[in-house]
Amino acid sequence: MTAILDQQPAPASRAPHRRRRIRIGRLLSLAVLMVAAVLVVAPIVWALATSLRTPATSFDQPPQWIPTHPIWSNYQAVFDRVPLAGFFLNSVFVTGLIVVGQLITSTMSGYAFAMVRFRGNKALFGIILATMMVPIQTTIIPVFLIIKYLGLTDSRMALVLPVVGGAFGTFLMRQYFLQMPRELGEAARVDGASHFQVFARIYAPMARAPMATLAVLSFSAYWNEFFRPLIFLQSTDNFTLPLGLVTLQGTMGTGSISIVLAGVIIALIPSVLIFLAAQRYFVEGIVAGSFR
Amino acid sequence: MAQPVRNRRASAPPGARPGRPPQPPADEATALRRRAQSRRARREALFGYAMVASALVVVVVFTVAPIIASFVLALFKWDAISSPQFVGLDNFDTLLSDKAVTHSLLVTSGLAVMIVVLQVALGLGLALLVAQRASKIVQNLFRAAFFLPMLASAASISIVMAYVFNDQFGVINYYLNLLHLPQVSWLSSTGGATATIVLVAVWQQLGFTFILFVAALASLPGDVLEAAQIDGASSARMFWRIKLPLISPTVLFASTVGLINTMQLFDQPYVMTKGGPGDSTYTTVLLVYQTAFQNLQFGYASAISVVLFAVLLVITALQFTASRKWVFYS
Numbered sequence: 365m366t367a368i369l370d371q372q373p374a375p376a377s378r379a380p381h382r383r384r385r386i387r388i389g390r391l392l393s394l395a396v397l398m399v400a401a402v403l404v405v406a407p408i409v410w411a412l413a414t415s416l417r418t419p420a421t422s423f424d425q426p427p428q429w430i431p432t433h434p435i436w437s438n439y440q441a442v443f444d445r446v447p448l449a450g451f452f453l454n455s456v457f458v459t460g461l462i463v464v465g466q467l468i469t470s471t472m473s474g475y476a477f478a479m480v481r482f483r484g485n486k487a488l489f490g491i492i493l494a495t496m497m498v499p500i501q502t503t504i505i506p507v508f509l510i511i512k513y514l515g516l517t518d519s520r521m522a523l524v525l526p527v528v529g530g531a532f533g534t535f536l537m538r539q540y541f542l543q544m545p546r547e548l549g550e551a552a553r554v555d556g557a558s559h560f561q562v563f564a565r566i567y568a569p570m571a572r573a574p575m576a577t578l579a580v581l582s583f584s585a586y587w588n589e590f591f592r593p594l595i596f597l598q599s600t601d602n603f604t605l606p607l608g609l610v611t612l613q614g615t616m617g618t619g620s621i622s623i624v625l626a627g628v629i630i631a632l633i634p635s636v637l638i639f640l641a642a643q644r645y646f647v648e649g650i651v652a653g654s655f656r
Numbered sequence: 657m658a659q660p661v662r663n664r665r666a667s668a669p670p671g672a673r674p675g676r677p678p679q680p681p682a683d684e685a686t687a688l689r690r691r692a693q694s695r696r697a698r699r700e701a702l703f704g705y706a707m708v709a710s711a712l713v714v715v716v717v718f719t720v721a722p723i724i725a726s727f728v729l730a731l732f733k734w735d736a737i738s739s740p741q742f743v744g745l746d747n748f749d750t751l752l753s754d755k756a757v758t759h760s761l762l763v764t765s766g767l768a769v770m771i772v773v774l775q776v777a778l779g780l781g782l783a784l785l786v787a788q789r790a791s792k793i794v795q796n797l798f799r800a801a802f803f804l805p806m807l808a809s810a811a812s813i814s815i816v817m818a819y820v821f822n823d824q825f826g827v828i829n830y831y832l833n834l835l836h837l838p839q840v841s842w843l844s845s846t847g848g849a850t851a852t853i854v855l856v857a858v859w860q861q862l863g864f865t866f867i868l869f870v871a872a873l874a875s876l877p878g879d880v881l882e883a884a885q886i887d888g889a890s891s892a893r894m895f896w897r898i899k900l901p902l903i904s905p906t907v908l909f910a911s912t913v914g915l916i917n918t919m920q921l922f923d924q925p926y927v928m929t930k931g932g933p934g935d936s937t938y939t940t941v942l943l944v945y946q947t948a949f950q951n952l953q954f955g956y957a958s959a960i961s962v963v964l965f966a967v968l969l970v971i972t973a974l975q976f977t978a979s980r981k982w983v984f985y986s
Contacts, residue, residue, distance in 0.1 A: 393785045400782055401801040404859065408804060410827060411816045425830045473711035481697070482704030488712060495719040497972075499920050501941045502965040505729065505948050505958050506722035509736070529714030559703040588809030590923045591941075595949055606811040610927055613815045621819055628812045635807035643796075646803070650864065651871040 408632070415439070415625035438626035448627050450601060451608035455631075458523045458604055459587045465528030466582050467575055473529070474537025475563055475571075479546065489538070496531035500591065508595055522596040523604070527586070533578050536652060540574040541567065577649040580642045584635055605631040726965075729958035736954050747959035757960055760940040761967065767853060767939065768918035774858045776910050779865025780903075784895070786866075787873045799870065803863040810860060814927035817856045818843065821928075846936040849929045853937055856924050861917075865910045872906035873899065908979050915975070916968055940964050 410427055416434040417424075442448040476482070477489045507526050508517075516522040549562040557565070593607040603611065609627050639646060730747055734740035751757050786798050805813065820827050821842040829839045842848040876899060884894055900907075922941040925931055931938030940960065948957030 390788065393788055397782065397785050397789075397798055400778075401798055404862065405801050405804055407813070407816055407820055407859070408808070410820060414819075425825070425827075426834075427827050427830070469711040469714065473708040476704045476707035480700060480704035480707065482701035485704065488708060491720065492712065492715050495715055495723075497916065498719055498723060499916065499965060499968060501920050501922075501944055501961050502726055503719055503722035504944075505954055505961065506725035507718055508949075509725075509954075510718070510722070512736075526714070526718035529711035531715060531719075534711050559700060563707070584807060588811070590809060590811035590926075591945075594926075595945070606809040609812045609815060613818075613927075624815060625819075628808075628816055631812055632808050636804075639800075639803065639807050643800070647799075647867055647871070650867050 411625045412629055415622050415629050417622050419620040419622045438623045439630070441620075441623045442627045442630065446612055446623070446627070447600060448608070448630065451603050451605045451627075452630065454520055454602060454608075455587060455604040458520050459583055461524045462527055462586045463579050463582050465524065466530060466533045467579060469529035470533025470537045470578060471568055471571060471575060472563075473534045474539075475541050475567060477534065477538045478541035479544070479549065479563075479567070480559070489534075492531050492534050494531075496535065504592070504595060511596060517596065518598040518602060520597075520602055520604075523586075523589075523592055530582075533582070536574050536578055536649075537571065539652070540571055544570065573645070573648075574652075576642060577645040577652065580638055580645045581649040583638060584646075587635060726958045726962055729955055730962045732955040733953075734955045735952045737952070740955065743955070747956050748963075750956070751959055751963060756935070756938075756943060757940075757963070759935060760938050760943045761964075763935070763937060764919055764921060764939045764941075765967075767850065767857075767921055767937070768915055770850075770854045771857045771861070771918045771921075772911050772914040774854065775861050775865050775914055776907060778858065779862055779910065780869045780907070782862070782866050783869035783873055784899075786870060795870075799867065802866045805860045806863040808860070810857075810923035811927055813860055814856065814924045817852070817924075818928045821852045821856075843929060844933055846933060849933060849937045852928060853921070853924050856928070857918060857921065861914070865914070868906050868910050869903065872903040876902055904979075908975065912972055912975050915971055919964065919968055919971070 409429060413427065413429055413431050415438055416431040416436070417428060418435050419438070473492070477485060511517055511522045511526070514525075516525065544567060548566055552562050552566055553559075588606060589604070590606040590610070593604045597603055597607060600608070600611070605627075609624065609631060612627060613621075613624050729740075731742060731744060732740040733743045733747070782798075782802065786795055789795050789798075823829065823839070823841050823844055826842065828842065832839055840848050840851075842852045880898060880902075881894065884898055889897070920941050921939045922945065925937045925939050925942055926945075929937045931942050941964070944957050944961045944964070947953050947960060951957075
């Protein structure tokens, strides 16, 4: 195309053609995007629509994409016939503790690695950083045995304890504190503030943005986690949502899929709400991870 | 350790002026100041250790020690009830001729390659299309749409997908039928089950690569692109010669992370196929799970997980070496 353009003697005459071609190209790209977006969203819309049909008509074709007569009984049923409220509370408990724990430990360690002078700073940070890419399957058997040794098998704390501190959070917070001016803290030290006061009163409050990033990312990782709950938990009373729903699907069979789907939708709602409220932190976190 | 530091400082006291020999009282003052300084440094160091302690303890106890323990456990035969029995490298010997292990590694790598290639290609393609959109609102709408599946858990989305891909009454086969296309036995045939798992994994992780590429494309230097445009470069040429080389670090990152994640594929096959039909979607982590937590062969399972860990390390190393030729770091 470049060659043709170079040979054209009168640039004015080709301009309308080119513009039309660009317009067609733009329309085509919009169409491709729309189709992709519809395909991506469709399974979730189907789950929502089917969760609003009676269990008996779940499999009736064609699927009813827009529920004209929504039946809310499935949402009642997941709480009456199934311990969904329990699963939900377990998920809130586990995820909440992990997020709060990670925020506290990562902010402290990230700050210290960035701002505090102590022997072994680089080496200790290196140890933590080296574990960032370690796959969970490599550590799961020993971790299971440690949990057993601690007497935490089949408890919700078994999910919390091993992940209340981690490489990603420490890394993320350290990156942020490295950009902070040291002078603020030094001035406060001269005025008689303790090291901890400098951290807690001056620097930590400024780190809200990376804390929000860490919070949303670890929320979405642990709210949706399935592998560890499957291994650590045995009694239904302790199940978190993903494990509870998969078990539910197994025991309830195909007879009441709309009830299971109602559970899936309920599990998705908190994630969607947090995403809508903190969209930019999700994006920042994912992008920050790529520059490590 | 503190002694040499003090000596070094003493030879050049911080407050001393050149040319004038230090007077005895001043010397006493610097000694005092020095002592105060080292006390301050010690207090700062203590504070530092206290601050990193919690994260460090968790990482050491629940990641570093378990990695070492995995390698040690792999040398034992142990059912977690009777006492462990040292067997040396026997587990690895058994493993090499164990069809279940080699097959699961093949299945997993096949799935991983398909998923990562599609995920990177589609994510990049959609990111390029979205980047053309002038309106920020339209861009954000598409971003939210592509991100939506990532918000759900792989396990519960697999429940939904098992219904959607159901052979007899699934939505997909219904529409295939409507379009007079042949029905696919999605979950009951080898190829179908593989395709289902690839599609579901790609569908769910697409938002991740998409967002990475949107960010990478947005950070491209505008003057370079403009110059190329003025020189009359076609958009295909712009992509292959300018954009792709500039975002190649992101391509590398997305594919490395994608490969590491998909080599550990578990939730989707566990929920949708249980590794079947036959063992056509039986991934290595499914095998580790079953060997350890259902057959209680903790030593053997550790050996398998160590092998998978090694495979992941080799893949990562290869990817970095091979890509050094074409990845462009500004």
